[in-house]
Amino acid sequence: MTLSRRAALGLLAAAPVALPARMARAETFAGRYAYDPQPIGPGIWLVRGADEAIVFGNGGAIANAVVMACPQGGAVLFDCGPSLRYAQGLAAVAEKLCHGPVRRVFLSHLHPDHALGTAAFDPAIVAALPATRTELERDGNGFADAMYRILADWMRGTAVALPGATVVPGPIEIAGRRLQAMALKGHSDGDLVLVDEASGTILAGDLVFYDRAPATPDANLAAWRESLATLAALPHHQLVPGHGPLDPSGTAAIAQTRDWLDWLEQALNQAVAQGLDMTEAGSLPIPDRFATVKLARYELQRSVAHFYAGIEAQRLPRIDAGSGNGNG
Amino acid sequence: MKRPALLVPIMALLASTTPVAAAPTPGLVADPLASPMWDNHAAWLLGKAPVRFDPAVIVTMPDVTENQHVFPVTVDARALGKVQRIVVLMDLNPLPVAIDYQPQGALPYVSLRIKLDQRTPVRALVLTADGVWHVGGRWIDAAGGGCSAPPVSRVKGDWAQHLGEMRGKLWHEAADTRLRVSVRHPMDTGYVDNIAAYNIETMQVRGADGAALGTMTINGSVSEDPAFTLLLPPTQAGPVSIHMADSNGRTFDGRLAP
Numbered sequence: 001m002t003l004s005r006r007a008a009l010g011l012l013a014a015a016p017v018a019l020p021a022r023m024a025r026a027e028t029f030a031g032r033y034a035y036d037p038q039p040i041g042p043g044i045w046l047v048r049g050a051d052e053a054i055v056f057g058n059g060g061a062i063a064n065a066v067v068m069a070c071p072q073g074g075a076v077l078f079d080c081g082p083s084l085r086y087a088q089g090l091a092a093v094a095e096k097l098c099h100g101p102v103r104r105v106f107l108s109h110l111h112p113d114h115a116l117g118t119a120a121f122d123p124a125i126v127a128a129l130p131a132t133r134t135e136l137e138r139d140g141n142g143f144a145d146a147m148y149r150i151l152a153d154w155m156r157g158t159a160v161a162l163p164g165a166t167v168v169p170g171p172i173e174i175a176g177r178r179l180q181a182m183a184l185k186g187h188s189d190g191d192l193v194l195v196d197e198a199s200g201t202i203l204a205g206d207l208v209f210y211d212r213a214p215a216t217p218d219a220n221l222a223a224w225r226e227s228l229a230t231l232a233a234l235p236h237h238q239l240v241p242g243h244g245p246l247d248p249s250g251t252a253a254i255a256q257t258r259d260w261l262d263w264l265e266q267a268l269n270q271a272v273a274q275g276l277d278m279t280e281a282g283s284l285p286i287p288d289r290f291a292t293v294k295l296a297r298y299e300l301q302r303s304v305a306h307f308y309a310g311i312e313a314q315r316l317p318r319i320d321a322g323s324g325n326g327n328g
Numbered sequence: 329m330k331r332p333a334l335l336v337p338i339m340a341l342l343a344s345t346t347p348v349a350a351a352p353t354p355g356l357v358a359d360p361l362a363s364p365m366w367d368n369h370a371a372w373l374l375g376k377a378p379v380r381f382d383p384a385v386i387v388t389m390p391d392v393t394e395n396q397h398v399f400p401v402t403v404d405a406r407a408l409g410k411v412q413r414i415v416v417l418m419d420l421n422p423l424p425v426a427i428d429y430q431p432q433g434a435l436p437y438v439s440l441r442i443k444l445d446q447r448t449p450v451r452a453l454v455l456t457a458d459g460v461w462h463v464g465g466r467w468i469d470a471a472g473g474g475c476s477a478p479p480v481s482r483v484k485g486d487w488a489q490h491l492g493e494m495r496g497k498l499w500h501e502a503a504d505t506r507l508r509v510s511v512r513h514p515m516d517t518g519y520v521d522n523i524a525a526y527n528i529e530t531m532q533v534r535g536a537d538g539a540a541l542g543t544m545t546i547n548g549s550v551s552e553d554p555a556f557t558l559l560l561p562p563t564q565a566g567p568v569s570i571h572m573a574d575s576n577g578r579t580f581d582g583r584l585a586p
Contacts, residue, residue, distance in 0.1 A: 053392075149471055217394075275499040275506045277439035277557045278400035279388045298392055305394035309553065312495065312510060319509070319570070319582035320494035 031059050031154050033086050035093045040238065040246055041199025043069035043177070045097060047090060051212045051244060051294045054082070054113060059154040060147060061086055063113040066203050066240055067094040068196060071176030074100035078194055078203045079108050079242075080117035082147060084158040087117025104174050106181075107163055108205025108242060109188040110135040110218070112143035116158050123164030129183050131190025133163055135218070167192055184231075186224025187214075187242075193231065200237035202250065207231065210244030210253035211292050213299035214260055216306050221265050228258050244294075256293070263287060264303055272311045278304050361449045361467060365419040373415065373425070373453065378460045384408050385464030387452050393470040396444040397477065398551045401426075403452040405436035406559075408462055413455040414438055417465075420448035422475050423517060423549035431558070433541040434533065435504055439557035443517070443549050444470035478523060479514045479552035487514045494582035498566050505564045507533070510555035511572060511580060517548040525575065528554055532571045535564050 037045035049062040060082030067090075068076040075098035080087040091102050107115050107128040115136065118126045128136075140160035148155045169183045172194075180195040187206040194203040202208075206215065207227050231239075232254050239247045239254065247253035271281040282301040290296050359366035360381050370379060384407040393399055405411050414436060416426040426442045436454065444450075451465030481487035496509035511528065518525030527548040533541045542558055560568070566586035573579045 146471060275497060275508045275557070277402055277508075277555075278441065279390065279402040279439060282390045282400070283388070301390040301392050302394045304400075305390070305398065309398065309555070312508075312555065316495040316497055316508065316510065318493065319496045319584055320492060320511075321581055 031085075033059055033061055033081075033089050035089060037067060037093055037097060038246070040240070041196070041201055043071075043098075044196055044199045044201060046240055046246055047093070048245070049081075049113070049243060053295060053298055054147070054150055056151060056154070059083070059086065060113055060151050063111075063206075063242055064240060064244075065090055067097055068177055068179075069098040070100070070103060070174055074098055074103040074175050076174050076177055076179075077102055077105045078240075079114040079205070080105050080120065082113045082116050082158075083151070083155050084117065084119045085154065085156065087120035090117065091120060104165075106167065106192060106194060107132055108192050108203070109190060110139060110143075111188070111206065111215075112140075112147050114206070114242070115140075116144060116147060116155075116160065118161040118163065119158050121161070123161055125165065126161070126163040127165035127167045128163040129167050129190035129192050131183075131185065132188070132192065133166070133190075135189055136160065136162055182230070184227040186220055186222075186227040187216075188218040189220075191227060193227075195234065195236060200235075202231060202234060202236045202239040204231060204239055204241055204253075206242035208239060208241040208247075208253050208257050209260070210241040210247050210256060212241075212244040212294045213290070213296045214257055214264075215299055216264075216303045219306065221261055224261060225258065228254050228261075260290065260293065263290075264300070268304065268307055268311055269315070272308070272315050278308045281308060361419075361451075361465070363419045363449045365424070366449070369417060369419060369424060373417070374461050377455075380460055380462050382408075382454075382462035382464060385452050385454050385462050387450065387465045389450060389466070389468060393444060393468060396470040396472075397479070398441050399444050399450075399468070399470070400439065400441050401450060401452075402439040402557070403437065403454075403464075405452070405454040405462070408436060408454060408456055411436040411454050411456050413453075415453040415455075416440065416442065417451045417453055418442065418444060418448045418549065419451070421445050421549050422519060423547050425547055426549045427547070428545040430543045431541075432543060433535065433539055433561070433564070434507075435559040435561065437557075437559040438544075439555075441551035441555055443475050443551055444468060445475040446470060446472050475517045475519050475549060478520045479516065481512070481514050481552060482516070482520075482523060487512070492572075492578065492580040494570065494572075494580060496570070496582060496584050498568060498584050498586065500562070500565065502562070504562055505560040505566070507558045507560055507568060507584065508555070509558075509570055509582065509584070510553060511582075512553050513574065515548055515550055515552045515554065528572050528574045528580075530573050531556070533558065534569045534571070535560075536567055541568070 045067040047065040050058045054060045066078040075094035105126045172179045178197040182193040184191045239250045282304045286296045386404040388402040414429045447469045454462045490512040493512040499506040516526040528546045531544040568584040570582040
């Protein structure tokens with residue numbers, strides 16, 4: 001018996017029987033994103049993401065977003081979440097807080113938990129680094145497929161919308177809100193950092209994670225460390241990481257991210273040197289000092305998948321006859 | 329009260345969508361993973377041999393499928409003593425068997441990387457000398473496409489320049505000699521447009537005296553650039569020779585120094 005899903009649901013809706021819970025649950029989706037903008041300075045609010053992996057339960061809303069009010073009215077957004085629906089809700093929150101329309105949306109980098117919400121805006125007001133645009137052209141549709149698979153109806157109507165404006169590093173002023181833009185890299189090929197002058201806040205994107213383990217699918221660890229050094233040297237009061245709470249000290253989150261990356265690289269290199277397999281490397285003990293870091297095991301296993309074969313290809317010796325080692 | 333006629337198709341629909349543990353086929357044991365393909369695979373792979381779902385077969389896999397083209401699996405059956413075969417099976421893969429390994433002189437332990445084409449049980453089937461198959465594993469969630477997307481080296485176009493490059497090493501540990509070997513090979517499944525199946529088919533591992541330590545049959549559901557960990561008895565100090573053959577008749581040889 002073949003029935004389309006819609007036809008089956010029609011039949012069930014008409015049926016005078018109590019449905020098994022499993023069938024009923026399949027149609028109870030009425031997901032709503034919740035926004036709790038926290039004021040973190042004059043005319044600047046942090047909208048926290050859940051410190052979790054992307055799962056259906058959180059609708060993919062795991063990345064932080066920042067709302068800034070323009071002195072001449074209107075709002076600036078830094079990142080806009082995983083979906084059309086999330087970004088529409090975020091825009092409504094921002095317009096209420098800032099008494100005017102969203103004038104500009106900055107994308108920190110390509111990853112879908114930060115970037116797929118651009119579908120909600122006129123591409124002309126969405127700005128990103130050129131590298132981010134290139135990476136979105138390469139990976140955007142694949143990300144969207146994966147997000148639809150996990151998030152289903154949360155993603156309804158979301159399509160990859162490429163940014164229409166390019167960020168040039170240096171000072172930027174939007175209706176009186178003064179920002180400094182920096183083009184860095186390491187977490188991805190294009191990591192945009194903004195410094196908000198009025199509040200002295202670094203908007204670090206995913207170059208900085210705080211009490212949430214760093215994700216490395218497009219990472220270059222050497223470049224990432226350089227970028228962290230650049231951020232640490234900036235004069236600033238506080239820092240908003242891409243994931244995790246506000247760092248009021250401005251330095252602790254940078255140091256923790258750096259500590260994790262250093263440990264990760266050393267641990268994976270040592271695992272290869274000891275002949276461990278990927279499953280064993282993913283089960284390595286995580287140092288106690290990362291006890292407060294959420295998703296540590298999850299991100300370690302992801303990082304093993306990202307880096308392990310590459311490290312092995314560098315560090316294990318050739319053993320075939322073609323390698324000229326005289327062993328063949 | 330008479331039930332509405334409408335209920336009949338609904339009951340049929342519910343029956344077809346509610347997972348029900350299949351009635352065990354005579355001679356087969358009910359599958360704790362309730363896989364829709366278990367009875368079928370068990371019939372052609374194991375015949376009428378006795379099957380035991382056994383926690384002594386330890387199958388270690390990550391919690392997250394970060395890359396469905398390269399998913400690591402470790403099978404440790406050392407608790408069973410001497411074993412004759414280790415088969416790694418993904419019930420719902422188009423190429424369901426990844427490897428069939430006979431650890432003749434090696435310990436019953438193997439790590440490998442596999443492709444996943446969808447959410448599927450991943451299991452190890454371990455045959456002991458008494459003719460019993462011991463089975464362990466669990467469901468793994470994965471996005472589609474692990475078997476039907478081209479390998480990275482096909483996309484880059486450099487697979488032929490590196491074909492057969494072998495890397496590896498021996499580590500002398502307290503309870504065993506650990507062997508790690510990898511080989512560059514596209515491991516084409518045949519499920520990608522205009523790319524015929526092309527994969528490593530066999531691997532033989534021999535000790536310094538030429539005696540077979542392990543023999544493995546390998547299928548296209550093993551990841552591109554296959555990499556294996558085997559454990560040898562600690563008395564195997566090396567050298568160890570590796571011989572592989574692929575489905576085009578090419579052979580690849582390597583030698584692991586002591």
